[in-house]
Every structure is written in C-alpha cells, then in structure tokens.
Amino acid sequence: MMNAKIPTGPLKDKWTNHKDHVNLVNPANKRNIDIIVVGTGLAGASAAASLGEMGYKVKAFCFQDSPRRAHSIAAQGGINAAKNYQNDGDSVFRLFYDTIKGGDYRSREANVYRLAEVSGDIIDQCVAQGVPFAREYGGLLDNRSFGGVQVSRTFYAKGQTGQQLLLGAYSALSRQIAKGNVAMYNRHEMLELVMIDGKARGIIARDLVTGAIERHSAHAVVLCTGGYGNAFYLSTNAMASNVSAAWKAHRNGALFANPCFTQIHPTCIPVSGEFQSKLTLMSESLRNDGRIWVPKNLEDAKAIREGKLKPKDISEENRDYYLERRYPAFGNLVPRDVASRAAKERCDAGHGVNKTGEAVYLDFAFAFERYGATEAKLRGELNPSKERIIELGREIVADKYGNLFQMYEKITDDNPYYTPMMIYPAVHYTMGGLWVDYNLMTNVQGLYACGEANFSDHGANRLGASALMQGLADGYFVLPYTIGDYLASDIRTGTIKTDQPAFDEAENNVRDRINKLMAAKGTNTVDFYHRKLGKVMWDKCGMARNESGLKEAMNEIREIREEFWRDVKIPGTADSMNPELDKAGRVADFMELGELMCLDALGRNESCGGHFREEYQTHEGEALRDDDNFAYVAAWQYTGDPGKAKLNKENLYFENVELKQRSYK
C-alpha cells in the first residue's frame, strides 16, 4: 500500500499545520544545496524562481531556446481562483468540490483542497508581477466561466492567459538568473536520471546545439516536464512536448500513476489532411458565448458535408443544440469529457458537418446579438438596426477572443465572425503522470514532480483553467515549502561529485541508446512511426475504449516498437545539432508509455472522467463508475517490460464529499 503522507487533522487545517511543522533549511545552509529543475513552463519557472530566491543553488533546464517558449505559453482561456470577486457564492470549498467532482472522484481530497486554498494567492502574486489580466471599466479584475461549474471564477488575459502567466513566471526566473541564483541551461534535454544510494542525485543532459553529453549533480531533482499528450501524435500540445524525462524517472523506479487518464478537449479545429502535424485548440472559454449544434436531419448534414447547404440555410427548428438538450442545467458548459463524448456520439450517428464527417458547429450568432444589444444601450443608441447590433456584438466578441478568431481564420480560411466555427475533440491534456505524495515527492527519494508531469489534482478529468492554477500552485507555493523538509537532512552532504560510478553508468546508458538509434540506419523516418503509434492510440485508447481493442493495441504497439528500433532512419551525426535524433528519443519513449496507457485502461473496468470503457455505461450513455472496486490511484511500477508493469494501488478516501454519479443535467 502506498503512503501519500497526507497530514492528519481536518481538511481545512492540513496545509497550514503541515507548513508549520515541516523541517526548514536555514539560509546559510541553503547555499550549500543544489537543486535541479527540469522544465521551465509554469511549474518549472515558478519553482526555479522561488527556490533560487530562497537561496538554494538552482540549475534549470529546458529544451527550447528560452524558458518563455515552454508549452504553457499556449494556454488560452484562463486560470481559476476562489476569489469570489463576482460575489456569486464562490469559496475555497466550492472550488475544491467542483474539482473533485469534475475529476469524477479519482483525485486526492487533501491535495485538491490545498490547491483551492492557495489559488487566491496566485492571482495576487501574478498581478504584483505585472501580469495584465482583463479588467472591467471600473479597473477591477474581470472573470469568465468555464465548464463544469456554476460560478465565474476564471481570470484571463484575452485568449492568451498562459502566455501572460508564463511571461510573469519567466520574469521572476530571469531576475534570479541575473542574480546568479539560477543557472539556466536552454536547448538542453535531460536524457537520464542519476540515482545514488536510492536517491535522485543528478541528471545526464544533452546539449542540443553541440550534441555534448553532460553530467549535472544535485541534492534533489524536480521534474516539471509537462504532459504526454503527444503519445497520440496529433494533439494540441506543442510539437516537442514529450514524456521522456518522466519516463526515465519511471524506468529508475518512480511509479507512473493513472497513465490512461487523458483529456480529449471538445473544441479543437478538426483534422484537415494527412500531412497534419498538430491540432489547434479553440479555448473552452468560447463555450461561454458559443452554442454547439449539428443539423437535426441526416439529409441536411449530408448536404452540408457535400457543400450543397451552408449552416445558415438550416433553420432554428432543424438544429440540434445537443448539449443544451441533453444537459439543460449546464448546457454548453458541461465538463470536457462529457462534451467530447457527446460530439463523437452525434458524428458517429451521421450528423457531422465537415468533409470527413467529424465536426460540429460552434456558433456565435446569438452572442453577437446579445452583446450588441447591451452595447447599443450602453452607448445610448436608440432603436439600432439588427445589422448595427450584430456589428457592435462582433466588436465585443473580438475584444474577448480576438486572437482565437484570428487563429481560426488563418488556419481554416473561414471567418468565424460570419459563419460558425467547426470543431471536433482532440487530445489535449494528461491527468496521469508521475505518482507523488502530498509533498509532491515521487516514491524515489529526492525526486519531485510538479505541474502536468505529476498526477496529483485532476483525477480522471481536469476542469478548464485548472492546469495553470496547479502549475503555479506547485511551483510558487507548495514545493518551496515541502522540499525543505527533505533537504534538511542533506545540509552536511556537500557537493555531489559527478565522477562517481552512478554517473558513469547513467552516461553510458545514454550513449548506448543514442548509438543504437543512429546505427539502425533503416528505411523510415521517426515521424512515420510516431504517426503509426498515434493512430493506434487514438483508435483504441482514445475517446472510447474496450477490452479487445486495448489488447490489440498493446500487441500493435509492441510491433511498431520493434520495427522502429530495427528500421528507423536518423540522418546526421550524434555529436552535432540533430533535431531528428532528439525526436527519435522522445518517440521511442512514447512507444513504451503507449503500451502502459493501454494496460492501465484495460485494468480499469469502469468508466470515469476521460476514461470511457464502452462496456461500462448507463443506459443513457453516461460513464458508469465503480467506486467499490476502482476508487484508487493505479500507480505502475516498471519491470523491464511496459506491458507487464506491476500495479500498486493508492486507495482514495472521501471524507468531505459524498461520492455521487456525476450529473450535469
């Protein structure tokens, strides 16, 4: 049984009590302690800046040419916080409750409560750093709503919230780099974890410009390396987002929790062709103002697909606003897993609206009218024409989502101010990740995981605007406290030397693997295998899963993996800049992870959140959870073969919420 080290006492006092009793490292001793932070997205940049500021000697790594380019930069819609600025009854408990329920009761109460508790500080901190959140005319902060909740608690900066938050964390990090407290290694990729006497003591990294293999030691290693959605090849993640750092940790003993919990986001631009390299998200915030529909009649849908009808030709009564129909209480703002499955259901039934039949409409016509009418009143325009109202409405919508509309138009060549957007679900986020305890430490001593790289807070489905919150909570406010508790016993250890056998061995592993990849000299490119893997994952471990499909997938993935190692073709040399080699290493790890994801999905004989097993559904097609048998975290242990990983269970206890069937009706 796993020990999550959850502090005792009432839920609302756990974090405060814990903070009051953890060991501290005094300032003079901090200077003798090295910490490696891998990844400088929201979680890593905030952690590295905070740890540097506290006096630790920090080394931070990222594979981009600047921390400002981490994938967090792409987050669009917003960040949640229980500030209750809108006076709509929000509270720490409500944010906690929404998150637990949204996650379909598969996350740890204590962690989620802490997240809700520190959420308000994040907003204060960011504003103090100069993050330009959206404001109302009175000069105070504005909020919007996200799916799965009935309050307005999402702070935002147009459709660029992640960018603004990351630039805030990046500025804090830059300040510490300038002070010499953080040494920043851009264009460096961690390729191995170094373990000494059962503790994480360093990493092996490759300089992606020169190809040099480097050794870096530390007293603790913090992985903030993001999610693994790219296992599906096509996703909304940045091209280079990958699982390798977490996977190396897993191979060195760290448990990988709930790998099958992936989030398929309902509003993404549909696939357009076979050369597609990535998918683009249209923020969930759009569901505040857009209504989702498909034609009610199959003939209309067919005519639209063939280009014989346009969306505006379909009259109101012939449209099916299926989310509003099925879920009247939450309507278009149901959680992501629910919205995605509903879109798939309609498209599978033949109502899809683009050439491939895999798209639904997201329509803003109503929002233009609604906002336009209000705006006309505000401006004192009496009896405005319908055209005038719509024009004003478009301006308001542009002010809220301008960059998203522009992005959509550039990609599709359709103007969403004049015709509804077409959207379809796509892989977006991974709730699973490295298992961590309450202190964010993995089961490997001295190895921590923060942000999307860990599994901790979102259960089987993440609510919108909660990943940014979690990344910054982990990095600014949780890890800086909890890591001291562990490091307090290391103040006399002294610098960890890199000429020890453990470093030799780790470096040799890295070199062997690179040599093996370069030596294959086969026929197919890395992308060829990545696409193949992605197709298996999407078809058999995607929005709907079943036993036989998952078993097939595991076999197919093994075959792809074997073929890859035998027949991949990597140009260039290992001792120079070689983006194909970088990619090959990442894809090789995805091919192991993919199998583990299927194994996890196969073992979880229930449906919950983003994990939908076709065998387990209600007669209305909703997910059917099995709390008696599956209210646990599945934490997998590496055994040398990803298909035969060993299952460890962390049972989840719910003392402050009642387990119910999630209903958004």
Place this chain on the structure above:
Amino acid sequence: MNLTLKIWRQKSPDDKGGMVTYPMKDVESHMSFLEMLDVLNNDLITKGEEPVAFDHDCREGICGTCSMVINGRPHGPDSAITTCQLHMRKFNDGDTIHIEPFRAKSFPVLKDLTVDRGAFERIMQAGGFISVNTSGNTIDANTIPIRKDHADMAFDAATCIGCGACVAACKNSSAMLFVSAKVSQLALLPQGHTERTERVLKMVHQMDAEGFGTCSNTGACAAECPKEISLDNIARLNREYLRASFVSGE
C-alpha cells in the same frame, strides 16, 4: 501545386553556408508552411540527405520559436502572423520561394534556419521584471484598480512573443520594438513604477551591449511584427529613457 524552394543551408555557426534549390511537387493549399517543410524533410531523410533544421514548437503563433525570412519578409507574405501560421494557400503553382534564417549580427546562425536569440534573454535578465518575491504575501489583487485603457495597452504590449522578426526586418538590426514592448507594459502599470528608471536604463544598456543597431524610425519592425506591436511603444520607450536619464543624472 508545384514549387521551387531556395533554402539557406549552413552546417554550423562557422560554416559559410549558401542557398540550395529543392523542387517540391504536389503541395496542397491547406497545408501550413511548416508542414510543407516537414514533407521536404521527410523526402530528404528518405534519400539519405540531411533535413533542413528550423526552430518551431507550438505551431500556433504563440511561442515565438519559428523564425524564417520567406521571400525577403520575416514570417513571410501574410501580415500579423508567424511562420507557423502561414498556409500554402498564400502561394501559387510555379512559385519560387526563398527561405532564409533571421539575419542579424546579434542572432548568429546555429544551423540552416536556426539562430541563437540568447541576446533577448540577456536583455530580459537585465531588467524585464518587477522585483517582487514569489512568496504570495502580496496585497490582494483588487486593492489597486487599474484603468481599463491602461490595462489594455499594457496587455497589447505584453503580447510580444520574443520572436525577433522586428530585428530581422530592420535594416539596422535594431531591437527597439522588442525592448519597448516590455518597457511599455511595465511602465503602464502602477506595479512597475518603482523600478521604472532603472529598468529602462538597464535594458537599453544591455540592448546596446548585445550589438543591436540604432532605431531610425522606418517602422519596418512594426510592419512585420506578427503580434502587431505598435510603434507607439518605441515612442514611449524613448520618453521613458529620456526621463530616466534625466532623473538618474546620466
């Protein structure tokens, strides 16, 4: 459509480099420009040649990683977008397309179309921040109301993605637009006022030290900026700089 690509190939920073011609067949108009290059690279690898190295990551115009000069224009022929947002429908059958890296003394080429923009990092480290610790013990975010128009202007300046197209577009390789965007954002917000003087002096000093050229107000930077960062920011930077020089007695 069929195209002829002329691409800058350079093995390493000290290689001389040169343009190499590649014919491209059956390019589809809905492909993105980078997807077109993916296809080329796939062909090159299959033929046993080295693919073209280029920087990219988000492929949706927000990370600022992609950086190419296409037919003489940073980020290519379309306006207000990055290279990764450019689609092939902007080109015609039979076109010849010239693809080069961002050119500037302060952005040395690492390989092919990949350049080193470390100079931007050092400018940000010199002063692109507000000195507040990350303890969370700050004041409540709504304590200081900020005029919406100021907040909006600060936001517009803050949308700079640090791509460096402004430098590549400028005949003097000036980084003024980039620097002015950060200086403006922070100068427009009350939180940024305390360090206003030092910040602008330090950032401009670092910009000069990195070897970026002077600004001669031709506006090429703003014309090519994918985020439409306005020249007003440069005017504001100049005012901030003058003011700071005066205040600090420099």
